Amino acid sequence: MKRAVLETVGGRIQKEVREAVDRSGLDDSRGRVKRWQNPHVGSRSGYVAVRADSVETAAGYKDRQRLNAGALTNYLTAGHKVREPSGRAKRYQPRARMTRVKGYDFYAKAQAEAEKIAVQEAEDFLRRLTVTELTS
Numbered sequence: 733m734k735r736a737v738l739e740t741v742g743g744r745i746q747k748e749v750r751e752a753v754d755r756s757g758l759d760d761s762r763g764r765v766k767r768w769q770n771p772h773v774g775s776r777s778g779y780v781a782v783r784a785d786s787v788e789t790a791a792g793y794k795d796r797q798r799l800n801a802g803a804l805t806n807y808l809t810a811g812h813k814v815r816e817p818s819g820r821a822k823r824y825q826p827r828a829r830m831t832r833v834k835g836y837d838f839y840a841k842a843q844a845e846a847e848k849i850a851v852q853e854a855e856d857f858l859r860r861l862t863v864t865e866l867t868s
Contacts, residue, residue: 741849746770748845748846753765753836770785783802784802788800813833
């Protein structure tokens, strides 16, 4: 029963995280970042978490490296530094005029709603548990 409740909570929190990605302003027109977010129940059914799956994906611009989807999600959530020019070309002026890219914080925005969902599901679980005990 506990695992079923955790899976239900995970599904509802997954929906909330995906909505938070939409609300954050992230340009996810293909829906990749939203598709990566999936619920994971702990091995002993002690918790449920919504996190990015470990999908390998192409990242970067010209040198196209392979990165884990979780790493990309962390960069998008927390922000990241902008790479400085190598210094080889003396007249090169970088297009980027910032030192750090601002993060979208979609996990933090979904956390408050996730706590409400967990409390609602726990109360519902206790209500069902007391009804089954009274009927038996």
